[in-house]
Amino acid sequence: MSTTNLAGANATPPNRHAMPFVRIELAVLTVTDGRLAVLLGRRAAAPQQGQWALPGGVLRIDLDRDLEAAAQRVAMERLQVPLPFLSQLRATGGPQRDPRAPWALSIAYRALLRFEAFTPSPGKRLEALQWTPADAATTDLALAFDHADLVRIAVDTTRAEIDRLDLPDGFLPDCFTLSELQASCEAILGRRLDKSSFRRRLDDHHVVEPIPGAMRTGAFRPAQLYRKR
Amino acid sequence: MSTTNLAGANATPPNRHAMPFVRIELAVLTVTDGRLAVLLGRRAAAPQQGQWALPGGVLRIDLDRDLEAAAQRVAMERLQVPLPFLSQLRATGGPQRDPRAPWALSIAYRALLRFEAFTPSPGKRLEALQWTPADAATTDLALAFDHADLVRIAVDTTRAEIDRLDLPDGFLPDCFTLSELQASCEAILGRRLDKSSFRRRLDDHHVVEPIPGAMRTGAFRPAQLYRKR
DNA sequence: TCAAAAGTGTTTGGGTTACACCCATGG
DNA sequence: CCATGGGTGTAACCCAAACACTTTTGA
Numbered sequence: 467m468s469t470t471n472l473a474g475a476n477a478t479p480p481n482r483h484a485m486p487f488v489r490i491e492l493a494v495l496t497v498t499d500g501r502l503a504v505l506l507g508r509r510a511a512a513p514q515q516g517q518w519a520l521p522g523g524v525l526r527i528d529l530d531r532d533l534e535a536a537a538q539r540v541a542m543e544r545l546q547v548p549l550p551f552l553s554q555l556r557a558t559g560g561p562q563r564d565p566r567a568p569w570a571l572s573i574a575y576r577a578l579l580r581f582e583a584f585t586p587s588p589g590k591r592l593e594a595l596q597w598t599p600a601d602a603a604t605t606d607l608a609l610a611f612d613h614a615d616l617v618r619i620a621v622d623t624t625r626a627e628i629d630r631l632d633l634p635d636g637f638l639p640d641c642f643t644l645s646e647l648q649a650s651c652e653a654i655l656g657r658r659l660d661k662s663s664f665r666r667r668l669d670d671h672h673v674v675e676p677i678p679g680a681m682r683t684g685a686f687r688p689a690q691l692y693r694k695r
Numbered sequence: 696m697s698t699t700n701l702a703g704a705n706a707t708p709p710n711r712h713a714m715p716f717v718r719i720e721l722a723v724l725t726v727t728d729g730r731l732a733v734l735l736g737r738r739a740a741a742p743q744q745g746q747w748a749l750p751g752g753v754l755r756i757d758l759d760r761d762l763e764a765a766a767q768r769v770a771m772e773r774l775q776v777p778l779p780f781l782s783q784l785r786a787t788g789g790p791q792r793d794p795r796a797p798w799a800l801s802i803a804y805r806a807l808l809r810f811e812a813f814t815p816s817p818g819k820r821l822e823a824l825q826w827t828p829a830d831a832a833t834t835d836l837a838l839a840f841d842h843a844d845l846v847r848i849a850v851d852t853t854r855a856e857i858d859r860l861d862l863p864d865g866f867l868p869d870c871f872t873l874s875e876l877q878a879s880c881e882a883i884l885g886r887r888l889d890k891s892s893f894r895r896r897l898d899d900h901h902v903v904e905p906i907p908g909a910m911r912t913g914a915f916r917p918a919q920l921y922r923k924r
Numbered sequence: 925t926c927a928a929a930a931g932t933g934t935t936t937g938g939g940t941t942a943c944a945c946c947c948a949t950g951g
Numbered sequence: 952c953c954a955t956g957g958g959t960g961t962a963a964c965c966c967a968a969a970c971a972c973t974t975t976t977g978a
Contacts, residue, residue, distance in 0.1 A: 483753055483754075483755055484756055485714040485717055485756070488717065488800065524712055525712075525715060526712055527714070527715050527790070527798035528712070531789060531790065532788055532789040533786060533788045556783055556786075557762060557783065557786040557802050558762065559754075559761055560760060560761040561756070569756035569759075571717065571754075644957085644958085645956075645957070645958095660941060662941085662942085662960080663939090663940055663941055663942080665958080665959090666939085666940080684950095685951090686949050686957075687948040687949050687950095687957050688948075688957080689956080689957055689958090690957085874929075874931095889967085889968060889969065889970085890930090891931085891932075891933080891967095892966090892967050892968055892969080894931080895966090895967075899967095912976090913976090913977090914928075914929080914977060915928050915930075915976050916928080916974070916975040916976045918929080919930085919931090
């Protein structure tokens with residue numbers, strides 16, 4: 467034990483070494499057309515021009531208060547809309563990931579949003595945006611960089627959360643019927659759920675609460691409206 | 696498939712923006728003295744000289760093949776031993792995290808290792824190393840930077856893995872008795888487990904298999920030896 | 925033969941599935 | 952009155968906890 471490093475605070479000047487190219491990538495998921503879908507952007511410029519990829523951008527240390535704020539700024543730039551309810555997925559890095567830099571590090575974030583409440587439009591460096599069914603995105607399309615891995619991780623963690631009824635914020639409207647909620651969960655998971663078990667589980671875990679007096683009326687019997695928690 | 700990367704393609708020259716100071720932090724856990732413990736290093740130099748912190752170091756894009764390799768190199772430098780079986784915990788970043796740089800980003804890794812098979816010694820920039828009970832580390836000691844949060848995350852995810860019998864590599868010897876395994880799990884979780892349920896769960900999940908003919912003899916009745924999977 | 929550790933049932937309960945059934949409404 | 956979706960009840964099952972029990976060894 468020991469060897470004091472002389473206090474000469476002059477230990478390592480931090481910027482003695484080159485730092486990697488640090489980016490944020492966004493895996494934005496939604497439910498549309500009865501399935502889980504991921505938002506892909508077509509790259510307007512090299513590298514990988516014309517390829518589909520997750521929207522992303524460079525970390526700006528002069529602008530971003532933290533990583534999540536960086537992700538939100540990137541969302542504004544690429545998707546032209548705010549992006550609430552982010553959760554961090556993972557970081558990946560290496561020398562071969564991006565031809566623009568000798569070493570590229572990406573922090574991936576995920577959001578799960580309501581289709582109706584989120585209408586992005588292609589911002590800087592994107593020719594187009596498109597919702598792609600989640601399972602097709604990881605298999606059929608050849609996504610740029612290592613984004614297929616990131617989509618897979620986003621989808622898997624999201625399905626796991628839904629499985630244990632840990633419902634992410636952002637994909638539920640303020641009020642909804644239990645059947646609507648069940649349909650959303652089924653779309654995300656890609657399989658049918660049993661109505662009775664689903665409802666029992668919901669209230670064992672205190673996931674939702676009825677809104678007193680609020681009912682959805684429609685063609686048939688009115689349905690109780692609920693809110694989260 | 697891919698478009699060639701025209702060197703000058705007027706995409707963004709990546710280094711137009713300053714990049715953050717990128718570090719790796721290591722949360723190395725073990726079981727000793729019947730409890731889960733985390734390896735802390737006493738910082739030899741400013742900032743936070745003399746404070747206890749997770750061992751860590753700067754990402755070196757000239758040396759590291761990827762983030763995990765970076766973590767292994769940092770382990771060699773700080774702990775003087777290799778550090779296998781790493782898993783990524785999370786990334787955190789912001790302008791106030793480290794006075795050495797205007798913006799600091801850390802990627803935290805975790806390892807769970809056998810106490811007997813891992814004897815680190817303080818390397819560069821560390822005065823001392825010490826195993827500290829995991830729960831005390833997050834409460835009693837005032838760890839440097841935001842490392843208390845990282846320890847908490849490391850401990851929580853590790854306990855969750857053990858709970859679901861998703862036993863990380865690296866903390867089991869090649870062969871062991873079921874009682875030894877149970878004792879390790881109890882130490883990590885901080886609570887007693889029922890022998891019978893534990894064993895039934897082990898073989899329902901096919902976590903371990905008996906090594907034919909191998910027995911541990913000792914003071915009392917010999918015990919069957921097992922290996923992982 | 926006894927202490928100590930290895931190892932094996934057996935009962936109970938919580939939680940989930942599967943499935944059947946009733947209720948309310950607009951047409 | 953009936954089609955349709957909202958809503959509830961019940962039995963079976965799976966898993967794990969709790970706890971009691973038998974087995975094998977060295978001293």
